[in-house]
Amino acid sequence: MDFSPPPGAKLDAANREQLMEQVKQQIALANAQELLQKMSEKCFKKCIHKPGTSLDSSExxxxxxxxxxxxxxxxxxxxTYSSRLQQERNRAH
Known part of the structure; x- marks a missing residue:
């Protein structure tokens, strides 16, 4: 997804807001993908000792x-991270 404006275009407040929302959505998607990948890796290593064609009930x-x-x-x-960020923002004001 290309977030850059066309050459010569100026970003007004609405366009900046839209761009920021797109960036936030992309970050959220990347975080969800990372969570799924890490969770799959860690739980597979912990729970699957003899990979096969199916999982038994204990697996x-x-x-x-x-x-x-x-x-x-x-x-x-x-x-916790969000809370600490908010506390830091409040201290800065």
């Missing part, structure tokens, strides 16, 4: 619990 349970814990951890870190 399925391990994967589900691992993914739940990973998501909980990711969300906790994200909330």
């Amino acid at each position: 399925q349970k391990c994967i589900a619990m691992c993914m739940d814990r990973y998501m909980d951890s990711w969300n906790l870190v994200s909330r």
Whole structure:
């Protein structure tokens, strides 16, 4: 996706806002992709000891619990990070 304006075009406030929203969406998508990749890698290593054509019930349970814990951890870190950013912004004002 190309975010640059055409040559000679000026970014007015509405265009800047739209551009920032597109960048935020791309960052959110990249973060979601990274989360899925990391979660898959870590949970596969933890739960799948003998890869085969299907998962047995213990592997399925391990994967589900691992993914739940990973998501909980990711969300906790994200909330804490956002909170600290907000605190820093408030101190700067």
